[in-house]
Amino acid sequence: MKRSELVSRILITVAVIGAVGAPLFFWSQSSLMHARVAESGGWNPNIIRADVGAPLHLRLTSDDVVHGFAVGQMNMDGVDVLPGKVTDLTLTFDKPGTYTFYCTRWCGLNHWRMRGTIEVGGSNTDAEPAPAPLYVSLGLDIDAPHEAPAIPSQMPSAFRGESLIRGLAISQFINSDFYRVHSPYETFENLDQYPLGESQRWDVVAYIWQSNTTLESLANGKKLYAQNCAACHGENGAGNGVFADDLLPSPNSGGGGDEVRSMIQTPANFTDPKRILGASPALLQGKILRGGMGTGMPMWGSIFTEGQIWDLIAFIYSFQFEYQN
Amino acid sequence: MIRFISLVVLFAAGLAVAFAPLPAPSIAPQARTLRIDARQFAYSPSELKVNLGDTVTVQLVSTDVVHGLYVDGYDVSVEADPGQTATLTFVADRSGSFRFRCNVTCGAMHPFMIGKITVEKNDLLFRSVGLATLAVIGVFPLSSLLVERKDRALAK
Amino acid sequence: MNRIELTRNLFIKSALKNRHPQLAVFIVMLAGYVFAILAGLIGTPVGSHNFSIVFVWIAWWAILILVAVPFFGRGWCAVCPIPLPGEWLQRGAVLHPLDKKPKWLNLRWPRALRNIWLQNIAFLLLALFSSVLLTTPTITAIVLAAMLFTAIGLSMVFERRAFCRYLCPVGGFIGLYSQTAPLELRIKDKQTCVTCDGKPCYNGASTSLSANSGYGCPWDVFPGGLTRNTYCGLCMECLRTCPHDNIAVNLRPFSADLAKPSARLDEAFKAFIMLGSAMIYAGVLLGPWGALKDAAFYVGTSAWIIYAAVFLGIIFIILPGLFSLALFLAHRPSLKACLGRSRGVGRGTGLRTFAMFSASLIPLGLMFWVAFSLSFVLTNAAYILVSLSDPLGLGWNLFGTADVAWRPIFTSLLAPAQTLALVGGLIWSARMAQKAADESKISAIPVMAYCFAATVVMLWLLL
Numbered sequence: 041m042k043r044s045e046l047v048s049r050i051l052i053t054v055a056v057i058g059a060v061g062a063p064l065f066f067w068s069q070s071s072l073m074h075a076r077v078a079e080s081g082g083w084n085p086n087i088i089r090a091d092v093g094a095p096l097h098l099r100l101t102s103d104d105v106v107h108g109f110a111v112g113q114m115n116m117d118g119v120d121v122l123p124g125k126v127t128d129l130t131l132t133f134d135k136p137g138t139y140t141f142y143c144t145r146w147c148g149l150n151h152w153r154m155r156g157t158i159e160v161g162g163s164n165t166d167a168e169p170a171p172a173p174l175y176v177s178l179g180l181d182i183d184a185p186h187e188a189p190a191i192p193s194q195m196p197s198a199f200r201g202e203s204l205i206r207g208l209a210i211s212q213f214i215n216s217d218f219y220r221v222h223s224p225y226e227t228f229e230n231l232d233q234y235p236l237g238e239s240q241r242w243d244v245v246a247y248i249w250q251s252n253t254t255l256e257s258l259a260n261g262k263k264l265y266a267q268n269c270a271a272c273h274g275e276n277g278a279g280n281g282v283f284a285d286d287l288l289p290s291p292n293s294g295g296g297g298d299e300v301r302s303m304i305q306t307p308a309n310f311t312d313p314k315r316i317l318g319a320s321p322a323l324l325q326g327k328i329l330r331g332g333m334g335t336g337m338p339m340w341g342s343i344f345t346e347g348q349i350w351d352l353i354a355f356i357y358s359f360q361f362e363y364q365n
Numbered sequence: 366m367i368r369f370i371s372l373v374v375l376f377a378a379g380l381a382v383a384f385a386p387l388p389a390p391s392i393a394p395q396a397r398t399l400r401i402d403a404r405q406f407a408y409s410p411s412e413l414k415v416n417l418g419d420t421v422t423v424q425l426v427s428t429d430v431v432h433g434l435y436v437d438g439y440d441v442s443v444e445a446d447p448g449q450t451a452t453l454t455f456v457a458d459r460s461g462s463f464r465f466r467c468n469v470t471c472g473a474m475h476p477f478m479i480g481k482i483t484v485e486k487n488d489l490l491f492r493s494v495g496l497a498t499l500a501v502i503g504v505f506p507l508s509s510l511l512v513e514r515k516d517r518a519l520a521k
Numbered sequence: 522m523n524r525i526e527l528t529r530n531l532f533i534k535s536a537l538k539n540r541h542p543q544l545a546v547f548i549v550m551l552a553g554y555v556f557a558i559l560a561g562l563i564g565t566p567v568g569s570h571n572f573s574i575v576f577v578w579i580a581w582w583a584i585l586i587l588v589a590v591p592f593f594g595r596g597w598c599a600v601c602p603i604p605l606p607g608e609w610l611q612r613g614a615v616l617h618p619l620d621k622k623p624k625w626l627n628l629r630w631p632r633a634l635r636n637i638w639l640q641n642i643a644f645l646l647l648a649l650f651s652s653v654l655l656t657t658p659t660i661t662a663i664v665l666a667a668m669l670f671t672a673i674g675l676s677m678v679f680e681r682r683a684f685c686r687y688l689c690p691v692g693g694f695i696g697l698y699s700q701t702a703p704l705e706l707r708i709k710d711k712q713t714c715v716t717c718d719g720k721p722c723y724n725g726a727s728t729s730l731s732a733n734s735g736y737g738c739p740w741d742v743f744p745g746g747l748t749r750n751t752y753c754g755l756c757m758e759c760l761r762t763c764p765h766d767n768i769a770v771n772l773r774p775f776s777a778d779l780a781k782p783s784a785r786l787d788e789a790f791k792a793f794i795m796l797g798s799a800m801i802y803a804g805v806l807l808g809p810w811g812a813l814k815d816a817a818f819y820v821g822t823s824a825w826i827i828y829a830a831v832f833l834g835i836i837f838i839i840l841p842g843l844f845s846l847a848l849f850l851a852h853r854p855s856l857k858a859c860l861g862r863s864r865g866v867g868r869g870t871g872l873r874t875f876a877m878f879s880a881s882l883i884p885l886g887l888m889f890w891v892a893f894s895l896s897f898v899l900t901n902a903a904y905i906l907v908s909l910s911d912p913l914g915l916g917w918n919l920f921g922t923a924d925v926a927w928r929p930i931f932t933s934l935l936a937p938a939q940t941l942a943l944v945g946g947l948i949w950s951a952r953m954a955q956k957a958a959d960e961s962k963i964s965a966i967p968v969m970a971y972c973f974a975a976t977v978v979m980l981w982l983l984l
Contacts (some may be wrong), residue, residue, distance in 0.1 A: 146448060148429050213846075
């Protein structure tokens with residue numbers, strides 16, 4: 041064989057082996073964490089182990105649509121996980137335990153199923169037990185009906201309420217111990233000792249609810265609501281978000297027809313006064329923490345901090361009350 | 366000679382069709398708000414029509430995953446998550462038909478998630494059809510001219 | 522006719538004759554091809570960030586349809602790496618031919634299949650799945666691999682480049698449209714070929730036999746009989762083997778081959794397949810109709826079956842049917858009389874006329890593809906830079922361009938360029954139709970009207 045022929049054959053072989061081998065090698069060295077919509081498998085891997093105090097490096101990529109990544113209970117802003125791109129992220133955990141990470145950008149009806157866990161091991165494995173949430177210590181049945189027996193004829197206004205309370209002793213209502221365990225309707229009932237008309241009492245309730253929160257809380261609640269709730273509950277709280285219809289089986293899919301449809305719970309309508317004015321913050325906290333048990337409502341207990349949930353609840357009441365800006 | 370003149374006339378007509386300015390529209394500009402639903406891989410409505418000079422506000426509502434909307438020719442864009450309506454406002458100051466398309470990767474067919482906005486009229490389409498008509502007519506004098514030249518060359 | 526012989530330039534001639542430059546290009550192409558397969562399989566499943574999709578369907582396609590085919594005809598085939606591994610096996614060498622050939626089956630290709638119907642079918646198969654193929658890296662990788670291995674397999678069973686000539690889904694339309702290109706490989710003098718002993722350009726000449734060694738035409742074409750570019754792969758073997766220096770590569774007027782169009786039905790239908798699929802793609806992929814995109818993408822659903830049926834219906838019934846109607850009208854004496862162009866009875870009716878006239882759709886079809894491709898290539902060109910730096914979507918940044926933001930380029934030039942392409946194609950095709958009509962002594966107007974109508978539809982779809 042002539043030398044040029046031999047060299048050419050070697051070159052072809054090397055080129056092909058190189059074109060296969062080099063990328064295969066680098067590919068096998070890269071450890072990416074893949075995000076896919078829940079229907080295609082969600083996170084891969086979805087269980088991660090880490091140690092207390094040791095930085096955990098994650099290289100995140102999406103295989104389909106825009107996702108986001110955040111770890112629950114850490115008050116952490118999500119990072120974007122973009123299709124075909126790699127996001128580098130370093131996390132450090134102070135406490136051992138099991139953390140939930142979740143997708144922070146809506147990626148379809150089953151977005152909230154896109155969760156995984158980080159198991160953080162460490163020396164002090166006996167972490168202090170979390171205190172029981174309020175609804176548990178109160179023994180509330182959060183699935184029981186809680187409709188307000190009476191509702192205001194117009195939207196209660198905190199501004200009008202403020203002008204009505206001059207000379208009235210209502211300070212016992214403005215503290216979280218009272219606020220969290222009473223529904224607006226119960227507060228309305230409690231106000232009947234005062235010389236006020238019905239709509240005036242509702243205005244005072246609005247004022248009390250506003251006084252039990254802060255502008256920062258409301259703003260934070262609004263942000264959390266837009267990111268996590270509005271897709272089902274609607275941007276205006278009316279329970280008509282873009283996924284609300286998808287939660288029902290379609291009428292022509294043969295899935296049981298009207299009977300089944302009427303049994304399936306649609307996203308709560310926060311603009312419905314009966315529903316919200318009859319619910320105490322503790323009750324709402326329970327619903328958010330635990331989730332909807334078989335409805336599309338996710339369980340948020342492992343995601344939100346307690347403070348975030350109270351902010352969210354404060355914002356939900358703003359669908360019922362006119363607050364001052 | 367007649368053929369040559371007719372070709373010149375057709376060419377001039379072509380230039381006129383391609384570049385002649387159109388009378389300015391008489392409708393006063395207004396502000397419009399258009400709601401567009403986005404899903405994998407289509408917009409609804411996917412064909413919009415506005416008048417020249419209108420201030421257009423697009424409310425983009427994503428109904429499944431994060432989508433975007435980029436308007437060709439205007440180079441403006443917006444991105445919307447489900448549950449978070451996003452708005453994009455621009456002044457429709459260039460007439461014609463423009464594609465708008467998703468600019469946030471949203472799945473396999475993302476590059477072909479396309480809609481169309483027509484500002485005033487799709488001028489270019491009408492001009493192009495005009496040009497195509499003139500072109501087809503022009504082929505007759507053109508080819509006789511070419512045949513003639515060939516014949517003359519052969520005669521030599 | 523007025524031609525410029527490029528091979529008269531000694532530098533060009535020796536660059537083409539020498540095997541090493543071509544082989545060097547082949548090796549780079551083959552490495553890229555294999556890498557594209559691998560990228561499709563192991564890289565990110567996100568098409569717009571995967572080398573296989575971006576480099577095949579944006580970069581390669583742009584170069585092929587906007588540059589290679591219109592200006593170099595089968596120029597792509599001259600550097601395409603697909604036949605390389607198969608030919609190594611078949612020839613037992615990658616450079617100069619050996620005296621002793623390996624003993625493969627070396628069969629002649631079956632006579633019944635010596636046409637481009639298999640290529641038409643292969644193209645249509647890909648076309649019906651195109652929305653998935655264009656967007657899914659694994660599918661693209663599988664198709665690329667299938668083409669490579671089919672070519673290797675066929676090289677061991679049949680002689681020459683059976684895959685390229687009879688099966689390649691791309692080769693069919695490259696061949697059809699290469700007739701419009703201003704580049705050709707032809708013999709210089711007919712008599713030299715007639716008297717040539719042994720016809721080494723067709724039969725090959727091994728190194729020991731001749732100073733001009735080379736393989737017999739891999740495309741199964743006798744260069745002496747070349748009148749059209751369609752089946753000449755520009756591989757330059759005949760340039761190397763010809764002992765009489767009788768092979769030339771010429772610059773020539775555009776679409777010179779169409780002066781004497783072929784009357785083959787397989788090629789005629791190729792013209793309709795390409796014209797129709799350009800229009801369908803423009804509507805489905807670039808149009809604003811979401812339901813159409815769903816139907817095209819969700820392969821196997823009832824909507825897709827309807828889409829496939831309509832697709833085939835447009836290509837095999839509607840477009841050729843209307844064309845036949847146009848030809849029927851063109852033969853009517855009344856039409857010719859009213860135009861004052863009566864020149865006796867038109868001759869050559871039926872399938873032959875149909876096939877000959879369909880050649881006038883070739884320039885129009887090519888320009889439809891140019892206009893269609895301009896749109897998605899200019900829109901998505903930014904992905905080329907991204908994919909160059911991070912071909913597998915593993916977070917690399919090889920050339921610092923991994924984070925280039927997506928943005929269409931030259932948007933203001935796009936629509937005028939499309940108009941120019943389409944109107945130019947219309948003039949070109951109308952002129953071809955007129956020449957053909959003059960030869961057949963029938964009216965050109967119905968076919969010109971057909972071209973005009975197709976152009977208007979395409980303008981409406983694209984603008």
